[in-house]
Every structure is written in C-alpha cells, then in structure tokens.
Amino acid sequence: xxxxxxxxxxxxxxxxxxxxxxxxxxxxxxxxxxxxxxxxxxxxxxxxxxxxxxxxxxxxxxxxxxxxxxxxxxxxxxxxxxxxxxxxxxxxxxxxxxxxxxxxxxxxxxxxxxxxxxxxxxxxxxxxxxxxxxxxxxxxxxxxxxxxxxxxxxxxxxxxxxxxxxxxxxxxxxxxxxxxxxxxxxxxxxxxxxxxxxxxxxxxxxxxxxxxxxxxxxxxxxxxxxxxxxxxxxxxxxxxxxxxxxxxxxxxxxxxxxxxxxxxxxxxxxxxxxxxxxxxxxxxxxxxxxxxxxxxxxxxxxxxxxxxxxxxxxxxxxxxxxxxxxxxxxxxxxxxxxxxxxxxxxxxxxxxxxxxxxxxxxxxxxxxxxxxxxxxxxx
Numbered sequence: 001x002x003x004x005x006x007x008x009x010x011x012x013x014x015x016x017x018x019x020x021x022x023x024x025x026x027x028x029x030x031x032x033x034x035x036x037x038x039x040x041x042x043x044x045x046x047x048x049x050x051x052x053x054x055x056x057x058x059x060x061x062x063x064x065x066x067x068x069x070x071x072x073x074x075x076x077x078x079x080x081x082x083x084x085x086x087x088x089x090x091x092x093x094x095x096x097x098x099x100x101x102x103x104x105x106x107x108x109x110x111x112x113x114x115x116x117x118x119x120x121x122x123x124x125x126x127x128x129x130x131x132x133x134x135x136x137x138x139x140x141x142x143x144x145x146x147x148x149x150x151x152x153x154x155x156x157x158x159x160x161x162x163x164x165x166x167x168x169x170x171x172x173x174x175x176x177x178x179x180x181x182x183x184x185x186x187x188x189x190x191x192x193x194x195x196x197x198x199x200x201x202x203x204x205x206x207x208x209x210x211x212x213x214x215x216x217x218x219x220x221x222x223x224x225x226x227x228x229x230x231x232x233x234x235x236x237x238x239x240x241x242x243x244x245x246x247x248x249x250x251x252x253x254x255x256x257x258x259x260x261x262x263x264x265x266x267x268x269x270x271x272x273x274x275x276x277x278x279x280x281x282x283x284x285x286x287x288x289x290x291x292x293x294x295x296x297x298x299x300x301x302x303x304x305x306x307x308x309x310x311x312x313x314x315x316x317x318x319x320x321x322x323x324x325x326x327x328x329x330x331x332x333x334x335x336x337x338x339x340x341x342x343x344x345x346x347x348x349x350x351x352x353x354x355x356x357x358x359x360x361x362x363x364x365x366x367x368x369x370x371x372x373x374x375x376x377x378x379x
Contacts, residue, residue, distance in 0.1 A: 001082040002031040003073050003097060005090025006048055007193045007226045008269040010034030012114065012160050012365075013088050017042065019369035030080065032073055035227065036250070045076055048228065066093055074100040077108060083376045087133075089114040095132070102132040109379065111372060113137045115154075119146050126150040135375050137368045140310075141356060157367040158358025161269060164254065165276040165359075171258030178245050180220050185261055185337050187212065188279070189223040189244075191233070192266035198229055200286040200324075201266050202236050207326025208264060210241035212333055219337075221245070222260060224253035262336040262343065264329060267304045267318070272357070275307050275316075275350040280336040280343045282317045286324040307353040315349035 004013045014036035020027050029041075034048045046069060074097045077085050085101060085108060087094035098110040112133045118125045119142070129136070130152040137157050138144050144154040172182065180186060189209065191202040213219045221240065224247045225233045237244055247253055257277035265271050267285040274281045283305040303309050305316045317332040319325070335342040358364060 001077055001080070001085045002029060002033065002037070002042070002088060003085065003094055004033055004037070004048070004088040005093040007034055007036075007228070009089040009114070010036045010048065011164075011269075013037045013042075014040045015160055015163065015363075015365035016086070016088075016113065016368055016372075019363065019365040020372070022366070023369055023373060030076070030082065031085075032069075045072060067096075069093070070096045070100065073097050074104075077101055078105055081105075081108065084109040084111055084372060086111045086113050086372060091116040095129070098132040109134050109376065111135045111137065111375070113368060114139060115143065115147070119143065126152060134379070135371070137371055139357070139364070140306075141358070155371045156358070157371055158361075158364035159272060160364045160368070161272040161276055162354070162357060162359050163363040163365060164273060167251075167254040168257040168273075168277045170251075170255035171260075174252060174255040174259045178222075180243075180245075180259075181218075184218050184220050185216055186220050186222065186259055187242075187333065187337065188256055188260035188263040188265070188274075189221050190263060190265040190270045190274075191223070191225075192268060192270075193226045193229060195229055195232060196287070197266050198232050198236060201284060202233070204284065204286065204324050204326050204329060205264055206237070206241065208329035208333065211326060211330035212337070213242040215330075215334055216337060219243075222247055222256045224248075224256050262333060264333055271305050271307065271316070272354075275354050276359070278347045278350055280346040280350075282319070282329055282332040282336070284319040284324040284329060286321055307350060310353045310356045311349060315346065315353070 002013050004010050010033050013033050017029055017037060017040040033042045033044045038044060087098050101108050101110060110133050115136045126147055127150045130150050133152060136147050136152055136154040138154045139159045141156055144156050147154040175182060189205055191197055191205055209221060219242045221242050221244045223244060227248055230248050234246060247256055260279055263274050263279050263281040265274060265281050265283055267283050271283050285304055303314060304320055305318050307316045308314050319328055
C-alpha cells in the first residue's frame with residue numbers, strides 16, 4: 001500500500017510503482033495517489049485536494065478533513081493488511097497514518113519514503129519516528145547514519161528526481177509549438193503546487209517578472225503547474241507583465257526544463273529537478289508570519305535549497321520570508337539571463353551537487369523498490 005499527500009509525492013509514487021512492477025510483475029498495489037499514480041493503475045481511495053496544504057494558517061481549517069483522510073487510509077490498511085505501507089513525503093499527514101497503524105496493529109510494516117528533514121530542525125523527531133516507522137528510504141547520503149543514531153533503520157536510495165533528467169527533453173519543440181523564438185529569453189516560473197504557496201509566493205514572483213521584463217525586452221515566461229491549483233494560478237496571473245504560457249501537462253513540464261534559460265522557483269522538489277536539468281535558478285520561499293515565527297527558531301541549517309545544503313554554501317541565491325521580494329528576486333535573476341559566465345558558474349555548482357545525490361548507477365526508484373521488497377522478505 002502506497003500513500004502520498006500531494007503532487008510531488010504522487011510523482012514519486014508513480015515511479016516507485018513502475019519500479020516495483022519491473023521487479024515483481026504480479027505485485028498488487030493499493031493506496032492513495034494523484035494523476036501520476038492513477039496513470040500507473042492505482043485506484044486511489046480519494047483525491048489529494050484535502051491533504052496538499054502546508055502552514056499553520058492554511059492547515060488549521062483543513063484539520064477535520066485531513067484527520068478524516070488519515071482514518072480512511074489507516075482503516076483501509078487495517079482491513080486489507082498489506083505486506084507493507086509506504087508513506088510518501090507529506091509528514092504532517094502520512095506520519096499520522098503510520099502512528100495510528102502502529103498503535104492499533106504494530107505488526108503492519110511501515111516504511112517512510114522521503115523523510116522529513118529532521119536533520120535541519122527538531123532532530124528529536126527522529127527518535128519519535130523510530131516508534132512508528134520500521135524503515136526509512138533516504139534520499140540524501142548523510143541521512144542513514146543520522147537516523148540510525150536514533151535506532152531507525154535507513155537505506156540510502158538516491159534522489160528520485162535523478163531519473164527524471166532523461167525526460168527533460170523537447171525544449172526546442174515546445175518553444176516552436178508555443179510560438180517562442182529560439183533566441184527569446186525564457187524564464188521558468190515555479191511558484192509551488194500548494195494553495196498557500198500560490199497565495200504567498202506568486203505575487204512576489206509577479207513583481208520580479210515585471211522588473212526583469214523592463215530590463216530584458218522580449219522576455220517570455222512558462223509556468224508549469226498541477227491541475228488541483230491550475231484554476232487558482234490562472235486567476236492569479238491575469239495581466240501578467242510578460243508573455244506567459246501556463247503548462248498543466250506533465251510532458252510539457254519536463255520539456256520546459258529543457259526549454260528555459262533560467263528559473264525562479266519556490267523551494268521544493270522542483271529545485272532539484274532544475275539542478276538536474278542544469279538550469280540556473282533563484283530560489284525563494286514565504287509562508288504565513290505565524291508559521292515562520294515558530295519555524296525559524298527550530299532551524300539548524302543555514303540554507304533552504306538542497307543544492308546549497310549539499311554544497312554547504314549558497315551556490316544558488318535564496319530568499320526566505322521577508323527577503324522574498326520582487327526587487328531582490330529580479331536583481332538575482334537578471335545576471336543568470338544576461339551574463340553567460342554567471343550562468344556557467346552556477347551550472348558547475350549544480351553538477352557538483354547532483355553528483356552527491358547518486359546520479360549515475362541504478363535509478364533511485366529501482367533501488368527504493370528493491371529495498372522495500374528485501375525488507376518485506378527478510379522481516
């Protein structure tokens with residue numbers, strides 16, 4: 001049984017489903033997913049709309065719906081007794097399922113795929129996780145020894161975004177289809193896939209684009225998004241200050257990685273995808289003031305972008321909370337579009353970071369699938 005709570009987890013789940021079936025074609029997979037997992041044949045218990053939220057102000061009104069989904073998913077597992085329940089990312093949601101399962105049926109094996117970054121803040125949560133998870137599939141090379149210090153078995157499988165690099169093609173065809181000249185400066189705008197990210201981050205990205213367009217004639221934007229926030233994105237981008245193409249198709253999203261010259265991105269999985277596409281970027285994030293006030297005192301790392309965490313320096317410019325302002329973002333993006341040397345320096349850093357994520361060798365989803373099947377067979 002696989003359970004995800006938001007679109008990024010849906011993509012991971014779909015890749016994992018394909019890998020599991022490549023090893024064990026007769027495997028039966030149930031659970032919760034979105035369009036990508038549905039395309040792999042999953043009959044999801046429900047849609048992801050209720051659970052794809054983040055931030056105190058945004059989560060609180062959804063608590064009854066989220067808890068209802070926790071009960072629905074865990075009750076399904078309690079009834080069907082799968083060989084393992086793999087909880088994918090979205091810890092505020094998926095960990096509650098694991099907790100309930102271990103409380104009611106301790107023998108059900110629980111596996112965490114994409115652990116929360118407890119090494120970045122509130123490390124004590126790893127000890128709590130050991131009470132309700134049997135195994136962690138770690139994306140980062142330094143995570144297994146960290147978790148094992150707290151008595152939680154962990155296996156490094158590599159970052160799943162690595163295998164998506166091969167799909168980042170077709171940029172020239174996408175430009176042609178959208179009527180974008182090969183020489184036009186093309187900026188990718190990635191405001192996130194959660195409703196509150198659209199609310200807090202997209203307005204600052206809009207201001208940044210207006211400033212960039214004033215300095216760079218001919219600027220064009222592409223904005224990949226996902227269906228469950230597509231309508232909100234379209235409403236928020238009326239009268240956009242540069243020609244804008246909103247892309248909801250997943251194939252177009254990967255073609256966009258190939259087509260763009262640089263990116264303005266909310267912190268998240270997309271920054272790793274951009275790194276693998278070797279696209280220079282500026283990273284930003286903003287949440288509600290209450291959420292940030294509580295979170296900043298718990299942070300133990302200096303950076304939010306994974307590239308910077310891995311390299312232990314700010315190779316990619318990042319702007320958090322009050323520094324997530326259009327003027328500052330524009331000033332950081334402009335050199336990446338106008339200075340070939342600045343773009344080349346960042347690409348070299350992106351290559352160094354992605355090498356640390358396990359680029360080369362077996363696909364991470366295949367390594368994750370093997371780890372799951374080995375664990376189930378030997379426990």
